[in-house]
Amino acid sequence: GGPASPKVEGDTIILGAAVSLTGKYSTNGKNTQDGYELGVKRINEMGGVRVGGKYYKIKVIYYDDESTPARGAQLAERLINQDGVKFMLGPYSSGLTKAIAPVTEKYRIPMVEGNGADRALFTQGYKYMFAVLSTSDQYLREAMNLAAEQAQKQGKDPKTLKVAMAFENDPFSMDVRDGVLEDVKRLGMKIVIDDKLPPEINDMAATLTKVKAVKPDILVVSGHARGATMAVRQVSDMKVDVPMLAVTHCDSAKVAETLGKAAEYALCASQWDRSLSYKDRWFGMAEEYAKVFEKEFRYDPPYQAAESTAALLVFVDAFERAGSFDIEKVREAIAATDLMTFYGPVKFDATGKNIAKPMVLYQVQDGKYKVVAPTKWAAAKLIHPIPPWSKR
């Protein structure tokens, strides 16, 4: 394999990333790349990373993995072998991360990622992979808790609640499902629908017909940006009445903006929100990050972008603490991270996942994403149950 020392050209340290610029994840892949780029720009504007008394600029080499795992793995090989990259940023999605992690692990290349949340990533004994985000099982747990809470408030036993699940059949959503399943078990609820959506699906009519028939109390859906749009749109088209609809990725899918009334009352799981009061020395408050991002890329930063920026910040922090680009030293520094960022606190456990940061849950209210849980951050009150279509 390539050069023995980390790739530093002049005063620039080079990182590598395979991201999905084309293919089914390309929306979020673009978010990821934008997140990295904003971080790079900001750090470089602020003078760069100070390592061993010298300031270094940062540069990231990108490749397009086309949203396919096999390509992702090959590109990781290429980044490491041909481009001599020694520090990797993660790709978008759990599936791609799963494909790339064995490669970085094999070469002992540290990778900090912000978009692979499947828990299976953290059971492989990987020592060089670190994730700044909450694991995917966390995404909809808050929603399940809310449902139970609300049931109790209305004097109902949470055990009577019926849950309908529709999850895309990919590593990420399957882990979201596992999280929901665990909570369902814990809370004693009943599963009435358990559909797995194939990745290329364009129509959910069959599942939603079933939902109409069995009248669940909660409908949970996860399928990246497309799944979110499809679910919200078709629930409205088919006039499916459910008291609670919880979805992942609806902010990056811009459901509130594009689907208008149809999106109203939907609950959205998010890793991060601009209204949170996290703060760091690079961007300041979350809100300030959001503004810089908007100015640069002309859209609202979804959490996928924030996560990605945060992953870069972890590297920056680790370089500075390690005081060198020695791979092992940097790895150790990353492992010892205890950092507050605009995105939230970052602290890794032995398996490499961030245990310090909670998830948030939005509800679309009046066309805006309002944080409704956890209570600590709540900006609005949850509206529950969702009024039936006949009353809207």
Add this chain to the structure above:
Amino acid sequence: MTDTTRNVLLYALIGLTGLLAPSLAPAFRIQMALLWMMILFALTWDLGGGQMGYNSFGNVLFFGIGCYAPAVVQRELFFAVEGQPQATGDLATISPAFNYFNGFALGLTLAVIIAVAVAAGLGSGILGLRGQYFAICTLGVGVAAGEIASGWDYIGAGSGMVAPIFPGHPSQAALFFYYLFFVLAVICFFTLKRLYASRFGLAINAIRDDEDKAEAMGVHTTRYKAIAWCVSAFFLALAGGAFGHLNNFIDREVAFPGITFGVWMVLMAILGGKGTLWGPVIGATIFHVTQELFWTYLLGWQRVALGVLIVVIVVFFPLGIMGWLREQWPEKFGETVDLEARAAPVSLGEGR
């Protein structure tokens, strides 16, 4: 004699390049390994699609079986890493080389057995179909297999599964897989070369040109078709097994890549000139190299460039490169008319 010497020289040159390549360009080992895989893809597709006229869109089925089988064997016999949350620890110590290679070899054997059995089983049903019916059926089988794999928990369902990491330095792994693919492709090439030179080759060509006529002439069409299909399955399963272990991560998309590898097989064979032995080899090489270049230099636009390239090539070389060459210099391909020559007098009934 000169022809043979030229051929021997050519083979020697290619063989030598193949053998030395990994040392000449160590950073490109994986890409070169995949080049051999692409060649193998194109060759096996061409066996059915080009030589026999049975255009399959479902050959990824065998590749997928090949991907999964060794990984499952590894997991069941030696490495309890995948999908078991309790099995953590240092990968280096739980992947002893002996187990790894044993499991791999066993897995490849199993993959081949399953793939060939599936080919034979399916073949008896769908090889009776002709033309587009065959094509759509193979497509259906390929898609269905992918969907089933992604619903089957034993092989990780939608979450996929992880093959054990190669025991040893990554550069050794690259070397190992390089030579594995190299040898596979070479064996595949010579097997097909031999097959095409035999009655088998004539028979599948006849099936391609006019199956009704072949039947009417009493050719055992079903038997030949089944064999061709099984030979494809055999090599694809091996390629799949190697690729699964090279890639480490296996899920539906890796194992049943219908719209990438599945289509590329066809593309490469046609690009080089289907129905010829060298066409797929040339097509695969050109395709793979340009694709890698596009990836490197045309970030984000690489697929557009690829699409344009395909269109341009098809428009200007509709018969593929070999076909084009053949049209330009038919005499070099043995298409000669010798007006002077005469055959020896025939003795009927002595022919065989």
Add this chain to the structure above:
Amino acid sequence: MLFFLLMVDNLSLLFNAPILSAQLLVDGILIGAIFALVAYGMALVWGVMDIINIAQGEFVMLGGYVTFFLAAAGVHPLYTVPAAAAALYILGWALYRTVVFRVVDKDMFISILATFGISIVLQQLANELFEADVRTAESGLGSLFFADGLIVVSQIKVVAFICALVLGATLFLFLKHSRLGRAIRATAQNARAARIMGVNTDRVFATTFALNAAICGAAGSLVVMTWLVHPYLGLAYTLRAFMIVTVAGLGNMASVILASLGLGAAENFAGFVLGTEYQAAFVFSLLVAILVWRNALLSRQRKYLK
């Protein structure tokens, strides 16, 4: 295990509430109508030009974007259907004149390759130019309710259905009885002989290809009003059209419609009973089974499918 339990549940649900079957059937048939449009076009091009157009789905996708952007510019989406058809007609014509005409008399697989190349280019250009975001357009038509609101049919699907039928019938009559239609059919059956009769086959091909693109464009326009559109939408439609045309055969418009509606319904029922994850697997397995079975029946009569 859970899977089988749920499957049994789903089945009993269907038996206990037959009205659900009605909903599934209606939905399936309405979806099938869109497939029918795309499949017509494919059958037409396939039959006449001996080309399997892999870019079929991309035409649908582009039609969707035409509607999306016009709607974003303030045009009522319903009025954009003809616009989408017209835009795609022009694109189809242009593609024929630049690329397709060179491969039309070649081996079928050459044209598959060429249209595959076109499909990649269109798909990726859409990704670059329109971004990968999932888009929809709101027709504002609302839904129809039957049986006390147990059956909901969104009106746009009904519009799509009617469009499909009308287009299908028009096309059928056009092919059967018009001069150009007869020329198209003649070209399909023996291009050289058609040329001898004075048919300008090149123009016939161009018209056919453009017509197909227009049909797909209209379908795409309906798709974005009913569901959504994104650059990678195409494959699903190409695959289904391919499937339908193979089962239904090339010459017969009526069986294309039937097969499309059947496919729509079958997918919906399979999705309901088996869960969406096995929807495609089921439909494709069914396809294989049907073809093999039909072939086996024919082989007893010393024939095979063709």
Add this chain to the structure above:
Amino acid sequence: MRTIPSPDAEQRPRGLAAQALPEQGRFVKEGPSRARIAELAGNSPLLRIDGLVAGYGKMEVLHGIDLQVGAGQSLCLIGPNGAGKSTVLHSIYGFTNIMAGSVTVNGRDITRLDPNEKLRNARIAYILQDNSVFPDMTVEENLWMGGFLMESPAHAKGAAEKVFEHYPRLKERRRQRAGTLSGGERRMLEIARALVMEPQILLVDEPSIGLEPRYIGMVFEVLEDLQRQGKTIVMVEQNAKKGLQFSDIGYVLVSGEIAMAGTGDDLLRDPEVGRLFLGA
């Protein structure tokens, strides 16, 4: 051992289909002069081919063919299989790769005219040697296609009815799919179809292939009738005796070159031609 003795040249000429016999080659060297060709056409050719070199792809099949036929005349091409007879007709229609030479009708160069314009602009109709019915159309529709260039479909249908009158057998089968016709019935349909447009020049490639004896007679009657109406006919016929009897002019084509030209009767009487080409 059953050995087939090598037959003597008298009895079985070698390689007859593929190339010229040595004796046939002699003809080629002495091929007819331009003047003779013009003379045969009465020095006022309607259809005229000059120095035509043509073939398929890179392969050259015709090596400089001259052909002239006057208005209302009929010309018959004979020659061994593979000599290039069909290629001559193909070239007139524009189905081959023309490397040199020209085709003119009435002094107008039509070499580069598209095949589909030949019928409209030069009023040439063509009856191909191989199968050319539209198999999935009915017999009736096939005939209507013959009148594709007429102003309206009604015209075409009218013309088709007229043609049906001459072919009762086709009339009986008017609603049958053409693909299910017997070999001879198809041939009849192809001939009938070419007549719908009332062309000025008719190219006919082996009209009698697969026809029963009575119909062969009938086809030649039809052709004669057409000629009487002033149509020009260029024909290829393996049934060389019949062909030459019918034609005003006969050409012998060998290995892509005109070996002999003369009036039909002259050629018929020529003993050499009889031995080498008529199989007498």
Add this chain to the structure above:
Amino acid sequence: MTPILEVQGVTKAFGGVIANDNISLTVPKGSIVGLMGPNGSGKTTLFNSIVGYHPVDRGSITFEGREISRLRVPEIARLGLLRTFQQTRIYGMMSCLENMQISVPDTRDGLRTMFSKVPPAVTQQAEGLLEFVGLYAKRHLRAGELSFGQRKLLELAMALMHEPKLLLLDEPTAGINPVLINSLIDRLKRINADLGVTLFVIEHNIRVIMKLAEHVYCLTHGQLLADGPPDEIQTDQRVIDAYLGA
């Protein structure tokens, strides 16, 4: 003489058209039998029924005493019953020589023969036959590039290569040069005499059928009109009325 082929009461209708109506005939082993009749009288249909292209409506067909009316095309072909097509069929993308080589019968096809190279003797014979039909010079050209008549000749040569027990020829001389027809007749007779290949030939060319056949059947409108030795048939008034014309 023992019959090699016996057709008994075979009826075949396509919708309304009765193409074969209760036809019975026999082809004795080792003979050359002709079949003639007007266009559309059902000759090709009868051939198709015999070799298994479609099921017959009624009747039985036996080949060497074995009922074959239910067998499928390849099975019948492997019994040694071969046919050529009226609309010529050859393997267009293969060279003429390859067309010949693959026409050697498959009957002794063990795995070994399947994967063995073509024996030189086969090639030699193929070349000889090609020479005979005048295609030797073009043996390395693709068969699809041949002229109409050459294809016809190639198809015939392929059938001869196969050396079947019974060969059905559907208008073998249509479109063939008259000079060559003479030697073809010769060759066919010799094949019949030397190799014992029984021939059953459809022809419109009276000269050919008279020279070739020992016995002739004549069909009209799907029915058997007459049969007998050629000269008898030629003078049979019914045949003259229905077919030959004055």
